[in-house]
Amino acid sequence: MISEEIKRLKEEKDVIILAHYYVDGEVQENADLVGDSYFLAKKATEVEQQNILFCGVSFMGESAKILNPAKRVIMADELADCPMAHMADVKKIKEVKEQYPDAAVVCYVNSTAELKAMSDVCVTSSNAVKVVQSLPNKHIFFIPDEHLGQFVAKKLPEKEFIFNDGFCHVHTSIKKEELLQAKELHPEALVLTHPECKEEILSLSDFIGSTSEIISFATGSDAAEFIICTEMGVFFELQQKNPGKKFYSVGHRQFCPNMKRITLDKVKQALESLEPEVVLSEDLMEKARKPLEKMLELSK
Ligand code: 13P
Ligand code: SF4
Secondary structure, three states: OHHHHHHHHHHHHOEEEEEEOOOOHHHHHOOOEEEOHHHHHHHHOOOOOOEEEEEOOHHHHHHHHHHOOOOEEEEOOOOOOOHHHHOOOHHHHHHHHHHOOOOEEEEEOOOOHHHHHOOOEEEOOOOHHHHHHOOOOOEEEEEOEHHHHHHHHHHOOOOEEEEOOEOOOOHHHOOHHHHHHHHHHOOOOEEEEOOOOOHHHHOOOOEEOOHHHHHHHHHHOOOOEEEEEOOOOHHHHHHHHOOOOEEEOOOOOOOOOOHHHOOHHHHHHHHHHOOOEOOOOHHHHHHHHHHHHHHHHHOO
16 A cells, blocks of 8 residues: 555655645645644744655745755655745835835745745745734735735735735636625535635635634534635545535635645655755755744744
């Protein structure tokens, strides 16, 4: 069985497997730790093993490497990348900094190491409001995701936000008309939504949070039915934790093709070869570490 082989290789090669909730259930089942981006970044700083195998997209592996430069970080699939991570422009960051010298550049972790290196602090969907609220700056340039930025801005009217036009193609493909149809079909269901969705979806939601927060909310809720507005991978943990509850999707596009690149065969291959390794220059890691560490500090 491939699971036994993975377990044997992990022990033999001193590897811990970290996985995001969006990878397939069978990959989550073979991971040591599964979580949202914040949990995974934090846990990566606490692991004892010499090698970290990441089942997720590039920015997650990069963050683990930046926070643990002495460890070897391996990706289950080298090509699994989040398109939104590239949707901000170095030139625009420089321009905004010139125009608003007091502005803090707040960078969603779904970003390249290069973008992090130009930022003051990182955030994830679960700590963005808390982190931005604790900053002394009035002006906030939020990159790369416009939708998470708008969500945070609404919660913090005392700040002035400058937005960037990045987006997640998976979450923005969730359509209002389809959500309204789903609500009509399941009138008792609560709507649980990731903040990368558009405002028209957020405004129809009963709860907005990160993947972990959505799972915790559904698990702690007395409701029996939920409409889930995020990537389908979360359904695995939702169903594991709540066998008696019902979970519905909205339309048929809630699949992140990059997260779905991760397979058990690739996990096994990565364990055998300890490749592909995440490699970043010392200089880049040093610059990108500061905003990541500041996030960990401010979200304690
Ligand atoms: P979470 O931090 O909520 O797990 O989200 C990561 C992500 O990629 C959302 O699309
Ligand atoms: Fe990126 Fe969207 Fe996939 Fe998350 S779901 S990794 S934001 S493309």
